[in-house]
Amino acid sequence: MTRTVWLASYPKSGNTWLRMLIANLSANEAPMNINDLPQRGGIASARAPFDYLTLIDSGLLTHDEVDVLRPRVYEELARGAQDDEYDEPAAAPPVRFVKVHDAYTLTPAGEPLLAGRRGADAAIVIVRDPRDIVASLANHAAMSLDEAIAFLSDSQAAFSMRTDRQPSQLRQKLPGWSGHVASWLDQTDLPVHVVRYEDLQADTLGTLRGALAFAGLPASDEAMQRAVAFSGFAQLRDQEQAKGFREAPRPAAPGRFFRRGESGAWREELDAGQAARIEAAHAAMMRRLGYQLTPAPALAMTG
């Protein structure tokens, strides 16, 4: 029986990098083409699998009505249903990794949107310093830094939430960065393994090994070392430059998907006030995840 493991993260937190590392475990000769990252079972909020499996036109439903039905889709997929009319894979993989940006929330009917234990066996939660997310998100979504900071603190924020057109994906609730991370860490349906972007960068091999062991997909050191070499940031960025990345923002947003891929770049990209606002809004969760807050300036001696 294939196990389902969510790769859950706030946007721009390293989800695609981890997917690339996992995909490159089976690449032998050359790095996997970034445009060959599996799209089937690609992201939980994809619209087509919903329509395919429910037979219902999601475009005739409100976002909330779609949410009521989404758990049924994840149950079916976890049971092995295919989500499209391609030829079925010869052998079911031992673990099905599915990217998800939705916060872990309940539907209007009161059940977990992602169907709890019936939708997956476990979750790998990828987190990143919110000060680094801001600049990356601003680039991705064509926002200013200040708008991105506000988005990270907005408990009503979501992706694909417009109602005057049909967004290509289903709505993904992103109730603030702290709220999003807390929703995943504090839910009690699924066991969780936290991967920090910064750790993935400092010790890619060790962090990957830990995540795979948690997921129940052990890999040889050789395969992991090759995957790490094939998934370097420069490698991904150069591939995007050469042939484009189908998951990148539409041309309206001029940003590249693989932008800097650094940790701590916020020190150059944010001004002190911007960093302070993020820290003020997210101090508790940042401390919980081990992100250092800027020390308060020493009080000037008077007298």
Add this chain to the structure above:
Amino acid sequence: MARFLLSDGRDIVFEAAAGAERGDVAIFLLGTVFGILLHQRGEIVLHASAVRVDGKAVLFCGSSGAGKSTIAAALAQRGFPVVVDDLCAITLTGAAPLVQPDGRHLKLWAQAIAQLDLAARRGAPVRQRLQKFFVEPAAVLAEPLPLGAVYALREARPPHQAGIERPNVVDAALILRRGAYRPLMVNRLGQKADYFRAATAIANAAGIFHLTRALDFAAMPDVIARLERHWRDIGLMEKAA
């Protein structure tokens, strides 16, 4: 909203949920439920909108949100009347594949109505709680039309670039199967072979193509120009003198 029971491609029994609005039940009955009923009958039913080009029906297939109704509405503005919207049954019994006009209104989102300048023909919302509206067709067709071409809509994203191409036979068959109104029904009812045969017949009589373009209203004039060139190339429209 409602529960529907469909039997033998003939009977529809439904029960509206408490508090469901009649119009909401009707929109699903006339769309999804009728489509599934046609699948039960073993018909070739595509998720497609179509326009008339010189007496023939040109179909645009794609999943929800692919832009079927939008491209049909834009072509209607250029003088190619809409034949069907969203649900398209194809009859293969005669010499040429035929498409039956459905006489229905287009369903378009507020953004598309604004971008295509169709506010004057905007009708009631499809559902009270959606910003998707019925749009009255400029002309109503009655007679069945021979099928002229089928285009599968695809967004221009790496590695696919904007353009029109004719896929090989295997891919054309997959386009038609994936282009079914509800592909899962084709799969579960064991009709894949029927769709393969239909793809062969349609590819021979008309042509099955990929139409790849940016999902952007600004690209629409280019898309229409490209289609008109293609229709001249494949003999659907007379070449300009």
